Amino acid sequence: MPNRGDLPAGFRWGVSTAAYQIEGAVAEDGRGPSVWDVFCERPGAVKGGESGRIACDHYHRYGEDVELMRGLGVDGYRFSIAWPRIQPTGSGPANPAGLAFYDRLVDALLAAGITPLPTLFHWDLPQALEDGGGWLARDTAYRFAEYAELALDRLGDRVPAWITLNEPFVHMVFGYALGIHAPGRALMLDALPAAHHQLLGHGLAAGLLRERGHQVLIANNFTPVRPASEAPADVAAAEAYDALHNRLFTDPLLRGRYPDLSAYGVTPDLGGSVRPGDLELIAAAGLDGLGVNYYNPTRIAAPTEPGGLPFAEAEIDGVPRTAFGWPVVPDGLRELLLGLRTRYGNALPPITITENGCSTDATLDDGFRIDYLATHLDALAQAHAQGIDVRGYYTWSLIDNVEWAEGTSQRFGLVHVDFDTQRRTPKASYAWYRDLIATHRARQRGWAAGPRRP
Ligand code: BGC
Ligand code: BGC
Numbered sequence: 480m481p482n483r484g485d486l487p488a489g490f491r492w493g494v495s496t497a498a499y500q501i502e503g504a505v506a507e508d509g510r511g512p513s514v515w516d517v518f519c520e521r522p523g524a525v526k527g528g529e530s531g532r533i534a535c536d537h538y539h540r541y542g543e544d545v546e547l548m549r550g551l552g553v554d555g556y557r558f559s560i561a562w563p564r565i566q567p568t569g570s571g572p573a574n575p576a577g578l579a580f581y582d583r584l585v586d587a588l589l590a591a592g593i594t595p596l597p598t599l600f601h602w603d604l605p606q607a608l609e610d611g612g613g614w615l616a617r618d619t620a621y622r623f624a625e626y627a628e629l630a631l632d633r634l635g636d637r638v639p640a641w642i643t644l645n646e647p648f649v650h651m652v653f654g655y656a657l658g659i660h661a662p663g664r665a666l667m668l669d670a671l672p673a674a675h676h677q678l679l680g681h682g683l684a685a686g687l688l689r690e691r692g693h694q695v696l697i698a699n700n701f702t703p704v705r706p707a708s709e710a711p712a713d714v715a716a717a718e719a720y721d722a723l724h725n726r727l728f729t730d731p732l733l734r735g736r737y738p739d740l741s742a743y744g745v746t747p748d749l750g751g752s753v754r755p756g757d758l759e760l761i762a763a764a765g766l767d768g769l770g771v772n773y774y775n776p777t778r779i780a781a782p783t784e785p786g787g788l789p790f791a792e793a794e795i796d797g798v799p800r801t802a803f804g805w806p807v808v809p810d811g812l813r814e815l816l817l818g819l820r821t822r823y824g825n826a827l828p829p830i831t832i833t834e835n836g837c838s839t840d841a842t843l844d845d846g847f848r849i850d851y852l853a854t855h856l857d858a859l860a861q862a863h864a865q866g867i868d869v870r871g872y873y874t875w876s877l878i879d880n881v882e883w884a885e886g887t888s889q890r891f892g893l894v895h896v897d898f899d900t901q902r903r904t905p906k907a908s909y910a911w912y913r914d915l916i917a918t919h920r921a922r923q924r925g926w927a928a929g930p931r932r933p
Contacts, residue, residue, distance in 0.1 A: 481864040483856035483915065488923045491871030492916045493555035494548060495834050497601035497645065499531045500880040502561060504538035508576035511567025513603035518661030529886030535878055536901050541584050547894055547903060548877065549591040552916045556593050557833060557873045559601035559645065562626050569605030570622050573629040585637050598642040598698065599627050599684065602650050602661065609662045614655065614673035623680035628687055640694035642770055642833065643684050647677040647728050649700050659884055668743055672752035674727055678761050685764035698770030698833040699728050702777045703814040707793040712781035716790040720779045733826040735762035742789040768870065770833035776811035801837040803889050809854035816862040829868045832859065836875035838889035848908040874912065878903060
Protein backbone atom coordinates (compact mmCIF):
# COMPACT_ATOMS: atom_id res chain seq x y z
CA MET A 480 0.00 0.00 0.00
CA PRO A 481 1.32 3.44 -0.87
CA ASN A 482 2.35 5.54 2.11
CA ARG A 483 3.57 9.06 2.82
CA GLY A 484 6.97 8.19 1.33
CA ASP A 485 5.20 7.92 -2.04
CA LEU A 486 3.87 11.47 -2.22
CA PRO A 487 4.88 12.94 -5.56
CA ALA A 488 8.02 14.88 -6.45
CA GLY A 489 7.36 18.60 -6.22
CA PHE A 490 4.84 18.06 -3.43
CA ARG A 491 4.73 21.19 -1.26
CA TRP A 492 5.05 20.94 2.51
CA GLY A 493 3.74 23.69 4.72
CA VAL A 494 2.18 24.91 7.92
CA SER A 495 -0.98 27.00 8.46
CA THR A 496 -2.06 29.71 10.86
CA ALA A 497 -4.62 32.53 10.94
CA ALA A 498 -4.24 36.17 11.92
CA TYR A 499 -6.65 36.46 14.82
CA GLN A 500 -5.43 33.19 16.31
CA ILE A 501 -1.77 34.24 16.57
CA GLU A 502 -1.09 37.94 15.98
CA GLY A 503 -2.31 39.77 19.07
CA ALA A 504 -1.55 43.52 18.86
CA VAL A 505 -5.22 44.15 18.16
CA ALA A 506 -5.05 47.89 18.67
CA GLU A 507 -1.61 48.58 17.22
CA ASP A 508 -0.59 50.55 14.16
CA GLY A 509 -4.12 51.57 13.33
CA ARG A 510 -5.78 48.16 13.27
CA GLY A 511 -9.54 48.50 13.63
CA PRO A 512 -11.68 46.17 15.74
CA SER A 513 -12.82 42.94 14.16
CA VAL A 514 -15.95 40.92 14.90
CA TRP A 515 -13.77 38.63 17.01
CA ASP A 516 -12.55 41.45 19.26
CA VAL A 517 -16.14 42.39 19.94
CA PHE A 518 -17.43 38.83 20.26
CA CYS A 519 -14.75 37.90 22.82
CA GLU A 520 -16.08 40.66 25.10
CA ARG A 521 -19.43 38.90 25.39
CA PRO A 522 -19.66 37.13 28.72
CA GLY A 523 -19.50 33.39 28.15
CA ALA A 524 -18.69 33.60 24.45
CA VAL A 525 -15.13 32.29 24.77
CA LYS A 526 -13.94 29.70 27.25
CA GLY A 527 -12.20 31.27 30.24
CA GLY A 528 -13.08 34.75 28.96
CA GLU A 529 -10.02 34.61 26.71
CA SER A 530 -9.47 36.54 23.49
CA GLY A 531 -6.91 37.12 20.75
CA ARG A 532 -5.80 40.40 22.34
CA ILE A 533 -2.29 39.04 22.83
CA ALA A 534 -2.56 35.49 21.46
CA CYS A 535 0.97 34.40 20.42
CA ASP A 536 2.14 37.98 20.02
CA HIS A 537 3.15 36.96 16.51
CA TYR A 538 2.80 40.56 15.36
CA HIS A 539 6.02 41.28 17.25
CA ARG A 540 7.55 37.82 17.24
CA TYR A 541 7.02 36.90 13.59
CA GLY A 542 10.80 36.75 13.08
CA GLU A 543 11.11 33.97 15.62
CA ASP A 544 8.18 32.15 14.04
CA VAL A 545 9.72 32.40 10.58
CA GLU A 546 12.91 30.91 12.05
CA LEU A 547 10.86 28.01 13.41
CA MET A 548 9.54 27.46 9.90
CA ARG A 549 12.99 27.67 8.40
CA GLY A 550 14.02 25.00 10.89
CA LEU A 551 11.16 22.80 9.71
CA GLY A 552 12.23 23.20 6.11
CA VAL A 553 8.72 23.93 4.84
CA ASP A 554 8.18 25.10 1.27
CA GLY A 555 5.22 27.28 2.12
CA TYR A 556 3.46 29.15 4.89
CA ARG A 557 -0.28 29.64 4.86
CA PHE A 558 -1.18 32.63 7.04
CA SER A 559 -4.04 35.07 6.91
CA ILE A 560 -4.13 38.79 6.47
CA ALA A 561 -6.22 40.69 9.01
CA TRP A 562 -8.60 42.81 6.97
CA PRO A 563 -9.00 45.32 9.85
CA ARG A 564 -5.26 46.00 9.73
CA ILE A 565 -5.53 46.93 6.07
CA GLN A 566 -8.87 48.74 6.27
CA PRO A 567 -9.68 49.52 9.91
CA THR A 568 -13.33 50.18 9.07
CA GLY A 569 -13.59 47.80 6.14
CA SER A 570 -13.56 50.36 3.36
CA GLY A 571 -11.58 53.27 2.03
CA PRO A 572 -7.84 53.66 1.55
CA ALA A 573 -5.30 51.23 2.95
CA ASN A 574 -3.68 51.75 6.33
CA PRO A 575 0.02 51.82 5.39
CA ALA A 576 1.20 50.54 8.79
CA GLY A 577 -1.06 47.51 8.47
CA LEU A 578 0.22 46.65 5.02
CA ALA A 579 3.78 47.19 6.22
CA PHE A 580 3.45 44.32 8.70
CA TYR A 581 2.62 41.82 5.96
CA ASP A 582 5.33 43.35 3.83
CA ARG A 583 7.89 42.56 6.54
CA LEU A 584 6.47 39.09 7.04
CA VAL A 585 6.57 38.28 3.32
CA ASP A 586 10.14 39.50 3.03
CA ALA A 587 11.21 37.46 6.06
CA LEU A 588 9.56 34.37 4.56
CA LEU A 589 11.23 34.83 1.20
CA ALA A 590 14.59 35.35 2.88
CA ALA A 591 14.03 31.99 4.60
CA GLY A 592 13.18 30.32 1.29
CA ILE A 593 9.49 29.96 2.18
CA THR A 594 6.69 30.83 -0.22
CA PRO A 595 3.95 32.97 1.35
CA LEU A 596 0.41 31.69 0.82
CA PRO A 597 -1.92 34.31 2.30
CA THR A 598 -5.58 33.79 3.03
CA LEU A 599 -7.48 37.05 2.61
CA PHE A 600 -10.29 36.26 4.98
CA HIS A 601 -10.05 33.96 7.97
CA TRP A 602 -13.14 35.17 9.89
CA ASP A 603 -11.93 38.50 11.29
CA LEU A 604 -14.29 40.89 9.54
CA PRO A 605 -13.90 44.58 10.40
CA GLN A 606 -16.59 45.27 12.99
CA ALA A 607 -17.70 48.36 11.05
CA LEU A 608 -18.81 46.08 8.21
CA GLU A 609 -20.62 43.80 10.64
CA ASP A 610 -22.49 46.86 11.90
CA GLY A 611 -23.74 47.23 8.33
CA GLY A 612 -24.92 43.61 8.19
CA GLY A 613 -21.66 41.71 7.81
CA TRP A 614 -21.81 38.88 5.31
CA LEU A 615 -25.60 39.10 5.35
CA ALA A 616 -25.17 42.32 3.40
CA ARG A 617 -24.39 42.09 -0.30
CA ASP A 618 -22.21 45.16 -0.04
CA THR A 619 -19.62 43.23 2.02
CA ALA A 620 -18.76 41.16 -1.08
CA TYR A 621 -17.76 44.33 -2.96
CA ARG A 622 -15.82 45.64 0.02
CA PHE A 623 -13.96 42.32 0.14
CA ALA A 624 -12.87 42.65 -3.49
CA GLU A 625 -11.59 46.19 -2.83
CA TYR A 626 -9.61 44.98 0.15
CA ALA A 627 -8.20 42.10 -1.91
CA GLU A 628 -6.96 44.59 -4.47
CA LEU A 629 -5.19 46.66 -1.80
CA ALA A 630 -3.38 43.55 -0.56
CA LEU A 631 -2.55 42.55 -4.13
CA ASP A 632 -1.17 45.99 -4.98
CA ARG A 633 1.22 45.87 -2.06
CA LEU A 634 2.23 42.20 -1.90
CA GLY A 635 1.50 40.89 -5.39
CA ASP A 636 5.08 41.31 -6.59
CA ARG A 637 6.16 38.62 -4.09
CA VAL A 638 3.06 36.51 -3.52
CA PRO A 639 2.25 34.09 -6.35
CA ALA A 640 -0.93 32.47 -5.03
CA TRP A 641 -3.78 33.55 -2.78
CA ILE A 642 -6.55 31.89 -0.84
CA THR A 643 -9.64 34.06 -0.86
CA LEU A 644 -11.73 32.65 1.99
CA ASN A 645 -11.15 30.20 4.79
CA GLU A 646 -13.98 27.78 5.50
CA PRO A 647 -16.94 29.86 4.41
CA PHE A 648 -19.08 26.91 5.54
CA VAL A 649 -17.87 26.99 9.16
CA HIS A 650 -18.00 30.78 9.19
CA MET A 651 -21.61 30.80 8.04
CA VAL A 652 -22.75 27.99 10.34
CA PHE A 653 -20.81 28.84 13.50
CA GLY A 654 -20.86 32.61 13.03
CA TYR A 655 -24.28 33.31 11.55
CA ALA A 656 -26.48 30.22 12.01
CA LEU A 657 -25.52 28.99 15.50
CA GLY A 658 -23.79 31.99 17.07
CA ILE A 659 -20.92 29.93 18.52
CA HIS A 660 -18.33 32.06 16.70
CA ALA A 661 -18.21 35.76 15.88
CA PRO A 662 -20.28 37.64 14.94
CA GLY A 663 -22.44 35.50 17.22
CA ARG A 664 -25.66 35.55 15.24
CA ALA A 665 -28.01 32.60 15.66
CA LEU A 666 -30.17 32.87 12.56
CA MET A 667 -30.34 29.18 11.62
CA LEU A 668 -31.34 28.93 7.95
CA ASP A 669 -31.71 32.68 7.64
CA ALA A 670 -27.90 32.68 7.71
CA LEU A 671 -27.76 31.39 4.11
CA PRO A 672 -27.27 34.82 2.51
CA ALA A 673 -23.93 34.83 4.35
CA ALA A 674 -22.99 31.85 2.19
CA HIS A 675 -23.93 33.55 -1.05
CA HIS A 676 -22.27 36.85 -0.23
CA GLN A 677 -19.03 35.14 0.77
CA LEU A 678 -19.07 33.32 -2.56
CA LEU A 679 -19.82 36.53 -4.42
CA GLY A 680 -16.91 38.20 -2.63
CA HIS A 681 -14.71 35.26 -3.58
CA GLY A 682 -15.82 35.52 -7.22
CA LEU A 683 -15.15 39.26 -7.44
CA ALA A 684 -11.74 38.97 -5.77
CA ALA A 685 -10.74 35.82 -7.66
CA GLY A 686 -11.64 37.49 -10.95
CA LEU A 687 -9.32 40.40 -10.39
CA LEU A 688 -6.49 38.33 -8.90
CA ARG A 689 -6.51 35.93 -11.83
CA GLU A 690 -6.79 38.73 -14.36
CA ARG A 691 -3.55 40.05 -12.92
CA GLY A 692 -1.82 36.72 -13.39
CA HIS A 693 -2.15 35.35 -9.86
CA GLN A 694 -3.21 31.91 -8.77
CA VAL A 695 -6.34 31.61 -6.67
CA LEU A 696 -7.57 28.95 -4.28
CA ILE A 697 -10.43 28.84 -1.84
CA ALA A 698 -10.16 26.75 1.33
CA ASN A 699 -13.18 25.02 2.72
CA ASN A 700 -13.93 22.51 5.43
CA PHE A 701 -14.97 19.14 4.01
CA THR A 702 -16.19 16.01 5.72
CA PRO A 703 -17.10 12.63 4.27
CA VAL A 704 -20.69 12.03 5.34
CA ARG A 705 -21.74 8.55 6.35
CA PRO A 706 -25.35 7.56 6.95
CA ALA A 707 -25.91 5.95 10.36
CA SER A 708 -27.57 3.00 8.60
CA GLU A 709 -28.80 1.92 5.19
CA ALA A 710 -32.35 2.86 6.18
CA PRO A 711 -33.74 5.27 3.54
CA ALA A 712 -34.46 7.94 6.16
CA ASP A 713 -30.84 7.92 7.35
CA VAL A 714 -29.52 7.96 3.80
CA ALA A 715 -31.76 10.90 2.91
CA ALA A 716 -30.63 12.78 6.02
CA ALA A 717 -26.98 12.14 5.13
CA GLU A 718 -27.59 13.50 1.63
CA ALA A 719 -29.20 16.61 3.06
CA TYR A 720 -26.26 17.18 5.39
CA ASP A 721 -23.76 16.55 2.61
CA ALA A 722 -25.45 19.19 0.45
CA LEU A 723 -25.03 21.77 3.17
CA HIS A 724 -21.53 20.94 4.37
CA ASN A 725 -19.77 19.79 1.22
CA ARG A 726 -21.75 21.11 -1.72
CA LEU A 727 -23.14 24.52 -0.77
CA PHE A 728 -19.90 26.27 -1.76
CA THR A 729 -18.30 23.77 -4.11
CA ASP A 730 -21.27 23.23 -6.44
CA PRO A 731 -21.56 26.93 -7.36
CA LEU A 732 -17.78 27.15 -7.81
CA LEU A 733 -17.42 24.07 -9.99
CA ARG A 734 -20.90 23.56 -11.45
CA GLY A 735 -22.35 27.04 -11.48
CA ARG A 736 -25.39 26.27 -9.34
CA TYR A 737 -26.43 25.70 -5.77
CA PRO A 738 -27.23 22.15 -4.64
CA ASP A 739 -30.82 21.18 -3.99
CA LEU A 740 -31.65 22.40 -0.49
CA SER A 741 -35.34 21.59 -0.65
CA ALA A 742 -34.96 19.24 2.33
CA TYR A 743 -34.40 22.44 4.31
CA GLY A 744 -37.31 24.23 2.69
CA VAL A 745 -34.78 26.60 1.13
CA THR A 746 -35.34 28.01 -2.33
CA PRO A 747 -32.53 27.95 -4.94
CA ASP A 748 -32.05 31.73 -4.57
CA LEU A 749 -30.97 31.27 -0.90
CA GLY A 750 -33.51 33.51 0.71
CA GLY A 751 -33.58 35.94 -2.19
CA SER A 752 -29.88 36.76 -2.05
CA VAL A 753 -28.91 35.33 -5.46
CA ARG A 754 -29.27 37.88 -8.25
CA PRO A 755 -29.11 37.26 -11.98
CA GLY A 756 -25.50 36.93 -13.12
CA ASP A 757 -24.09 36.08 -9.68
CA LEU A 758 -23.67 32.36 -10.25
CA GLU A 759 -22.07 32.98 -13.64
CA LEU A 760 -19.62 35.41 -12.07
CA ILE A 761 -18.70 33.01 -9.26
CA ALA A 762 -18.05 30.09 -11.60
CA ALA A 763 -16.38 32.16 -14.30
CA ALA A 764 -13.69 33.46 -11.95
CA GLY A 765 -12.18 29.96 -12.02
CA LEU A 766 -9.88 28.30 -9.51
CA ASP A 767 -6.26 27.19 -9.74
CA GLY A 768 -6.71 24.89 -6.81
CA LEU A 769 -9.15 23.72 -4.18
CA GLY A 770 -8.00 24.03 -0.59
CA VAL A 771 -9.27 21.16 1.51
CA ASN A 772 -9.36 21.42 5.29
CA TYR A 773 -9.98 17.97 6.75
CA TYR A 774 -10.38 17.02 10.38
CA ASN A 775 -12.98 14.25 10.64
CA PRO A 776 -15.87 12.43 8.98
CA THR A 777 -19.49 12.93 10.03
CA ARG A 778 -22.12 10.30 10.76
CA ILE A 779 -25.68 11.38 10.11
CA ALA A 780 -29.06 9.91 11.03
CA ALA A 781 -32.65 10.89 10.35
CA PRO A 782 -33.92 13.64 12.64
CA THR A 783 -35.65 12.42 15.77
CA GLU A 784 -38.17 15.25 15.95
CA PRO A 785 -40.14 16.67 13.06
CA GLY A 786 -40.02 20.32 12.12
CA GLY A 787 -36.34 21.02 12.73
CA LEU A 788 -33.30 20.43 10.58
CA PRO A 789 -33.55 17.43 8.24
CA PHE A 790 -30.67 15.54 9.90
CA ALA A 791 -29.23 14.56 13.26
CA GLU A 792 -25.57 14.00 14.04
CA ALA A 793 -24.71 10.50 15.28
CA GLU A 794 -21.67 9.31 17.20
CA ILE A 795 -18.78 7.62 15.44
CA ASP A 796 -17.80 4.77 17.74
CA GLY A 797 -14.67 2.74 18.17
CA VAL A 798 -12.07 5.26 17.00
CA PRO A 799 -9.57 7.42 18.90
CA ARG A 800 -10.55 11.00 19.70
CA THR A 801 -8.57 14.22 19.84
CA ALA A 802 -8.55 16.45 22.92
CA PHE A 803 -11.44 18.28 21.25
CA GLY A 804 -13.33 14.98 21.10
CA TRP A 805 -13.18 14.80 17.30
CA PRO A 806 -13.01 11.26 15.91
CA VAL A 807 -9.74 10.30 14.26
CA VAL A 808 -10.43 8.60 10.92
CA PRO A 809 -7.46 9.04 8.57
CA ASP A 810 -9.00 7.10 5.71
CA GLY A 811 -11.80 9.68 5.70
CA LEU A 812 -9.36 11.96 3.90
CA ARG A 813 -8.92 9.48 1.06
CA GLU A 814 -12.65 8.81 0.98
CA LEU A 815 -13.34 12.53 0.83
CA LEU A 816 -10.94 13.23 -2.03
CA LEU A 817 -12.16 10.29 -4.11
CA GLY A 818 -15.71 11.43 -3.45
CA LEU A 819 -14.91 14.92 -4.70
CA ARG A 820 -13.48 13.49 -7.89
CA THR A 821 -16.49 11.26 -8.44
CA ARG A 822 -18.76 14.23 -7.91
CA TYR A 823 -16.96 16.87 -9.96
CA GLY A 824 -14.88 14.82 -12.43
CA ASN A 825 -12.66 16.96 -14.63
CA ALA A 826 -14.07 20.14 -13.12
CA LEU A 827 -12.20 19.36 -9.90
CA PRO A 828 -9.06 21.54 -9.76
CA PRO A 829 -5.80 20.30 -8.22
CA ILE A 830 -6.08 19.76 -4.47
CA THR A 831 -4.00 21.31 -1.72
CA ILE A 832 -4.61 20.20 1.84
CA THR A 833 -4.75 23.62 3.47
CA GLU A 834 -5.43 22.32 6.99
CA ASN A 835 -5.19 19.00 8.81
CA GLY A 836 -4.08 18.33 12.34
CA CYS A 837 -5.36 17.68 15.83
CA SER A 838 -5.47 19.08 19.32
CA THR A 839 -3.85 17.13 22.12
CA ASP A 840 -3.08 17.96 25.73
CA ALA A 841 0.42 16.51 25.54
CA THR A 842 2.86 19.32 26.19
CA LEU A 843 5.93 18.30 24.20
CA ASP A 844 5.72 14.55 23.87
CA ASP A 845 2.91 14.59 21.30
CA GLY A 846 3.14 11.11 19.85
CA PHE A 847 -0.63 11.32 19.40
CA ARG A 848 -0.13 14.14 16.89
CA ILE A 849 2.66 12.30 15.10
CA ASP A 850 0.32 9.31 14.63
CA TYR A 851 -2.45 11.61 13.47
CA LEU A 852 -0.28 13.33 10.88
CA ALA A 853 1.46 10.15 9.72
CA THR A 854 -1.76 8.24 9.16
CA HIS A 855 -3.45 11.13 7.38
CA LEU A 856 -0.45 11.59 5.10
CA ASP A 857 -0.54 7.87 4.33
CA ALA A 858 -4.21 8.23 3.39
CA LEU A 859 -3.31 11.21 1.23
CA ALA A 860 -0.62 9.19 -0.56
CA GLN A 861 -3.21 6.49 -1.18
CA ALA A 862 -5.60 9.04 -2.66
CA HIS A 863 -2.76 10.25 -4.87
CA ALA A 864 -2.03 6.68 -5.97
CA GLN A 865 -5.72 6.44 -6.89
CA GLY A 866 -5.38 9.38 -9.22
CA ILE A 867 -6.06 12.46 -7.09
CA ASP A 868 -3.92 15.40 -8.15
CA VAL A 869 -2.72 16.62 -4.77
CA ARG A 870 -0.07 19.31 -4.72
CA GLY A 871 0.67 20.07 -1.08
CA TYR A 872 -0.10 19.69 2.61
CA TYR A 873 -0.23 22.55 5.12
CA THR A 874 -0.64 21.18 8.60
CA TRP A 875 -2.71 22.98 11.20
CA SER A 876 -0.88 24.49 12.98
CA LEU A 877 2.66 25.84 13.34
CA ILE A 878 2.15 26.99 16.94
CA ASP A 879 -0.43 26.54 19.69
CA ASN A 880 -2.86 29.44 19.34
CA VAL A 881 -6.27 30.86 20.15
CA GLU A 882 -8.71 28.17 19.09
CA TRP A 883 -11.65 30.53 18.64
CA ALA A 884 -14.44 29.93 21.18
CA GLU A 885 -12.23 27.39 22.96
CA GLY A 886 -9.61 30.00 23.79
CA THR A 887 -6.15 28.54 24.29
CA SER A 888 -7.53 25.30 25.75
CA GLN A 889 -7.16 23.36 22.49
CA ARG A 890 -3.57 23.10 21.35
CA PHE A 891 -2.95 22.27 17.68
CA GLY A 892 0.70 23.36 17.36
CA LEU A 893 3.86 21.57 16.31
CA VAL A 894 5.37 24.13 18.63
CA HIS A 895 4.25 24.62 22.22
CA VAL A 896 3.51 28.17 23.33
CA ASP A 897 3.61 29.20 26.97
CA PHE A 898 1.02 31.97 26.87
CA ASP A 899 2.41 33.63 30.01
CA THR A 900 5.96 34.02 28.76
CA GLN A 901 5.38 33.61 24.98
CA ARG A 902 8.14 31.04 25.04
CA ARG A 903 8.03 28.70 22.01
CA THR A 904 9.24 25.12 22.40
CA PRO A 905 9.17 22.64 19.52
CA LYS A 906 7.24 19.45 20.31
CA ALA A 907 8.20 15.95 19.20
CA SER A 908 5.92 16.40 16.17
CA TYR A 909 8.04 19.35 15.02
CA ALA A 910 11.14 17.17 14.75
CA TRP A 911 9.10 14.43 13.14
CA TYR A 912 7.66 16.76 10.47
CA ARG A 913 11.10 18.28 9.83
CA ASP A 914 12.59 14.83 9.26
CA LEU A 915 9.72 13.76 7.05
CA ILE A 916 10.19 16.80 4.82
CA ALA A 917 13.97 16.29 4.69
CA THR A 918 13.59 12.62 3.78
CA HIS A 919 11.09 13.46 1.04
CA ARG A 920 13.47 16.04 -0.43
CA ALA A 921 16.44 13.70 -0.27
CA ARG A 922 14.49 11.05 -2.16
CA GLN A 923 13.55 13.61 -4.79
CA ARG A 924 17.17 14.58 -5.23
CA GLY A 925 18.04 10.90 -5.44
CA TRP A 926 15.49 10.40 -8.21
CA ALA A 927 16.71 13.46 -10.07
CA ALA A 928 20.30 12.26 -9.90
CA GLY A 929 19.38 8.86 -11.29
CA PRO A 930 20.81 5.55 -10.09
CA ARG A 931 23.68 5.90 -7.68
CA ARG A 932 27.15 4.83 -8.66
CA PRO A 933 28.75 2.23 -6.45
C1 BGC B 1 -15.58 20.14 12.75
C2 BGC B 1 -14.27 20.65 12.28
C3 BGC B 1 -14.32 22.17 12.18
C4 BGC B 1 -14.73 22.76 13.52
C5 BGC B 1 -14.82 24.24 13.49
C6 BGC B 1 -15.96 20.79 14.06
O1 BGC B 1 -17.18 20.34 14.48
O2 BGC B 1 -15.54 18.76 12.91
O3 BGC B 1 -13.94 20.06 11.04
O4 BGC B 1 -13.08 22.66 11.78
O5 BGC B 1 -15.95 22.21 13.92
O6 BGC B 1 -14.35 24.77 14.72
C1 BGC C 1 -10.15 26.64 11.09
C2 BGC C 1 -9.00 26.95 12.01
C3 BGC C 1 -9.19 26.17 13.29
C4 BGC C 1 -9.07 24.71 12.97
C5 BGC C 1 -9.27 23.79 14.15
C6 BGC C 1 -10.60 25.22 11.11
O1 BGC C 1 -11.96 25.18 11.40
O2 BGC C 1 -9.89 27.11 9.80
O3 BGC C 1 -8.97 28.34 12.22
O4 BGC C 1 -8.29 26.55 14.27
O5 BGC C 1 -10.00 24.33 11.99
O6 BGC C 1 -10.56 23.94 14.65
